[in-house]
Amino acid sequence: xxxxxxxxxxxxxxxxxxxxxxxxxxxxxxxxxxxxxxxxxxxxxxxxxxxxxxxxxxxxxxxxxxxxxxxxxxxxxxxxxxxxxxxxxxxxxxxxxxxxxxxxxxxxxxxxxxxxxxxxxxxxxxxxxxxxxxxxxxxxxxxxxxxxxxxxxxxxxxxxxxxxxxxxxxxxxxxxxxxxxxxxxxxxxxxxxxxxxxxxxxxxxxxxxxxxxxxxxxxxxxxxxxxxxxxxxxxxxxxxxxxxxxxxxxxxxxxxx
Numbered sequence: 001x002x003x004x005x006x007x008x009x010x011x012x013x014x015x016x017x018x019x020x021x022x023x024x025x026x027x028x029x030x031x032x033x034x035x036x037x038x039x040x041x042x043x044x045x046x047x048x049x050x051x052x053x054x055x056x057x058x059x060x061x062x063x064x065x066x067x068x069x070x071x072x073x074x075x076x077x078x079x080x081x082x083x084x085x086x087x088x089x090x091x092x093x094x095x096x097x098x099x100x101x102x103x104x105x106x107x108x109x110x111x112x113x114x115x116x117x118x119x120x121x122x123x124x125x126x127x128x129x130x131x132x133x134x135x136x137x138x139x140x141x142x143x144x145x146x147x148x149x150x151x152x153x154x155x156x157x158x159x160x161x162x163x164x165x166x167x168x169x170x171x172x173x174x175x176x177x178x179x180x181x182x183x184x185x186x187x188x189x190x191x192x193x194x195x196x197x198x199x200x201x202x203x204x205x206x207x208x209x210x211x212x213x214x215x216x217x218x219x220x221x222x223x224x225x226x227x228x229x230x231x232x233x234x235x236x237x238x239x240x241x242x243x244x245x246x247x248x249x250x251x252x253x254x255x256x257x
Contacts, residue, residue: 006239010035013086014236015078017069017126018096020047022199023145023228027093030229031236032058039082041067042096061086069096069122072129079129088137091236092130094123094171095145099164099201103156112163119167123174127189131178135185142178143235144191146171148251151193158209168193172247179245188244190235195251197223218253 014031018024019040032038032055040048040055041064048064055062063085067074082089098118100111123144134140149159150168159165172191179189196202196213206213206222214220231248234240249255 001238003239007233007237008035009091009233009237012036012090012236013039013082013088014091014093015039015041015082015089015126015130016093016095017067017122018042018145019093020044020051020064022201023194023197024093024095025051026225026228027095027143027145027232028055029058030233031091031093032060032062033229034233034237035060036091036236037061037086039063039065039078039086041065041078043068067096069094069126070117072125075122075125075129079126079133083133089130089133089140090137091141091143092126092134093143093145093232093236094126096122096126097145097201099161101159101161101205103160104162107162115161115163116167116170119164120170120174123171127174127178131182131187134187135182137186139186140188141236141240142187142189143232144171144175144189146175146191146193146247148193148195148249148255151247151249152255155212158212159205175247176245183244188235188240190240190244191247192228192231192235193247193249193251193255194228195223195249195254197228213254216254216257217251218257221252223250223252 045066052062052064147168175191
C-alpha cells in the first residue's frame with residue numbers, strides 16, 4: 001500500500017468532541033483535509049456550526065451538535081444522529097475538556113467534580129456509546145486527548161490545577177485499559193498528550209507563566225496550529241494499524257526535562 005493511501009481517510013466518519021475551537025478544531029480540520037466526514041460537538045453549538053461550515057468547504061460532509069459529554073442523553077443523541085446520517089463511526093476523538101485553577105487546599109469540591117466529569121467521565125460515556133457501534137462494525141479508532149499534565153506533576157507557580165492533572169492521568173490509564181478490552185473487536189485506542197498550545201483554555205496560564213514554560217521546553221516554543229494535526233491523522237488512519245494502548249506526547253520535549 002502506498003504511503004499516501006495509509007493516511008487517506010476518504011469515506012470515513014469522524015466524531016470530534018470539543019470540536020468548536022482550539023485543538024479540537026485543529027484536529028477536525030486535519031481529518032477533513034485527509035478526506036473524512038466530520039461531526040463536531042461541544043457545549044457551544046454556534047462555534048461548532050461555524051467550524052462545520054468551514055469543513056464543508058474542504059469537500060467533505062459535516063454535522064454540528066450541542067453536547068455536554070458528561071450528560072448521557074446528549075452523548076446518545078449525537079451518536080444516534082451521526083449513525084442516522086452516515087451509518088457508521090470510524091474515528092472518535094475525545095477532546096472535550098475543562099480545567100479549574102486553585103491551590104489543592106482551596107479547591108472547591110464542585111470544581112473538582114466538574115473537571116473530572118467532563119475530562120474523565122465524558123471520555124468514558126462517549127467511548128462507551130461509540131464503542132457499541134464500533135464493536136458491531138468490528139473496527140474503529142479512538143483517540144483520547146490527554147495532557148502532558150497527566151504524566152507528571154506541575155510546578156504550582158506555573159500550573160495549579162490538580163483536578164486537571166488527575167483527570168488527564170485517568171484518561172491515560174483509561175486509554176491503556178480500553179485498548180486491552182477492545183483490541184479483539186478491531187478497535188484501536190490511543191491517546192495524545194499535548195503540552196502547551198496557545199488556546200482559549202491556556203491563554204491566562206501562558207500569559208502568567210509563559211517564560212517559565214519555554215525555559216522548561218527543549219524546543220523553546222509552544223505548539224502551533226499544525227503540530228497536533230499530523231499526530232491525530234496518524235492515529236486515525238491505517239498508518240497506525242499496529243499501534244494501540246499508546247500515548248504520544250506532543251510537548252516540544254518538556255516531559256523529558
